[in-house]
Amino acid sequence: MRRFINKVFKDSSRETIIGAPSFPLQMSYSDLDYMTKRGFLARKLGQYIGLHSDETAILFYLSFSRLSFADSDKENQNEYLIYLSEQMLKWNKLEENIPAEIKNMDVSPDIQNILLKAYEMHKTDLFALSYEKSVQENKVNVSSQMDEKWLIYRDVIYAATQEKFLLISKEEADSYRKGIVFCEGTIKARSDIPVCRNLAKASLELQNLGTSSIMSLLLVLSEAITNTIKHAEEGKMTLIKDEKNHEIRFIVEDNGPGFSLEDLPRTTLLAGFSTKQSLGQGFTLMMKMSKRILLYTSSKGSTIILTFDMNKNKGGELNATG
Numbered sequence: 001m002r003r004f005i006n007k008v009f010k011d012s013s014r015e016t017i018i019g020a021p022s023f024p025l026q027m028s029y030s031d032l033d034y035m036t037k038r039g040f041l042a043r044k045l046g047q048y049i050g051l052h053s054d055e056t057a058i059l060f061y062l063s064f065s066r067l068s069f070a071d072s073d074k075e076n077q078n079e080y081l082i083y084l085s086e087q088m089l090k091w092n093k094l095e096e097n098i099p100a101e102i103k104n105m106d107v108s109p110d111i112q113n114i115l116l117k118a119y120e121m122h123k124t125d126l127f128a129l130s131y132e133k134s135v136q137e138n139k140v141n142v143s144s145q146m147d148e149k150w151l152i153y154r155d156v157i158y159a160a161t162q163e164k165f166l167l168i169s170k171e172e173a174d175s176y177r178k179g180i181v182f183c184e185g186t187i188k189a190r191s192d193i194p195v196c197r198n199l200a201k202a203s204l205e206l207q208n209l210g211t212s213s214i215m216s217l218l219l220v221l222s223e224a225i226t227n228t229i230k231h232a233e234e235g236k237m238t239l240i241k242d243e244k245n246h247e248i249r250f251i252v253e254d255n256g257p258g259f260s261l262e263d264l265p266r267t268t269l270l271a272g273f274s275t276k277q278s279l280g281q282g283f284t285l286m287m288k289m290s291k292r293i294l295l296y297t298s299s300k301g302s303t304i305i306l307t308f309d310m311n312k313n314k315g316g317e318l319n320a321t322g
Contacts (some may be wrong), residue, residue: 031067033152034089037126039063040159041085041118042078048114053162060159084115088211092127113293160265161168165293167264171276173296173303176249179242182207187228187235187254196225196237203239207248212286217248223302226250232256232301242308251307 039060046056062078069086072079101114119127154167183203186198200221204214223236228235230297232254240249286293286306294305 018118025074029148029152036054036155037062038085040090044118045081048117065264124125157265164287168294168296170296179240181238182241183239185237187225190229193225197222214287220286221250223285228252228254248308248310253303255301258299258302
């Protein structure tokens with residue numbers, strides 16, 4: 001796949017990494033939402049042609065540098081990929097037949113293939129107007145936070161964390177409870193931390209996991225439980241084994257005041273950042289060691305879900321990278 005890049009992108013220059021996305025005051029939420037989706041899609045196109053993760057990260061951040069890339073330099077690799085992403089989003093807005101438009105483009109078959117792949121992979125989120133409509137219709141029913149601002153924060157954080165962190169609704173959080181519950185514990189005081197840890201250790205040992213995996217899981221679980229004690233009066237831990245999806249999930253719930261939406265980007269993107277209601281350094285550890293982190297938060301409490309892959313081909317060890 002790499003061979004076609006030289007044919008399409010002659011004399012392309014590598015961009016220097018742009019800093020974290022900034023949100024100018026004059027930009028509307030709809031503009032930020034659009035640039036986030038465009039950057040996310042461009043990064044996917046970069047992955048499909050075999051670019052390194054550092055190079056695809058540049059594409060995401062570059063999308064925030066200006067509103068349109070319609071008049072960009074088509075010989076520049078990064079700008080061209082963002083332009084292609086922009087074109088696909090425009091077709092979606094006009095309710096055009098995107099696969100047909102792609103096939104009518106005067107580009108190489110390789111370019112057409114990556115665009116078609118991107119469409120197939122994201123037709124229900126990035127390219128389906130029915131999806132956007134359903135989000136609007138279900139705002140009140142799904143969650144009071146499912147507004148335009150919440151959606152933008154969700155998409156930005158999800159893309160900027162390499163799809164490691166996702167804000168979810170209460171209904172989505174409930175869907176992750178499917179599977180076999182093999183351990184539960186109540187968290188009301190600091191003394192409950194070692195109690196829950198020991199309960200989890202005994203239960204994990206029965207799951208035929210390697211010692212190193214168990215120690216890593218307990219470290220992450222301890223961080224999540226500790227945050228419950230810090231920010232809420234009480235909480236609950238639940239360990240679930242989902243054999244169908246080959247996952248182990250830790251669900252930690254609390255009755256605290258929830259996480260500030262405005263603090264979440266710094267909490268997830270800056271290692272060690274901490275506020276009264278942030279996860280601080282513990283969050284950084286959870287990000288590193290889990291496959292994915294899902295968070296539902298409201299003024300009545302939060303639910304953190306940590307997912308881990310079960311890899312039965314490696315003697316019961318867990319694969320946290322997914």
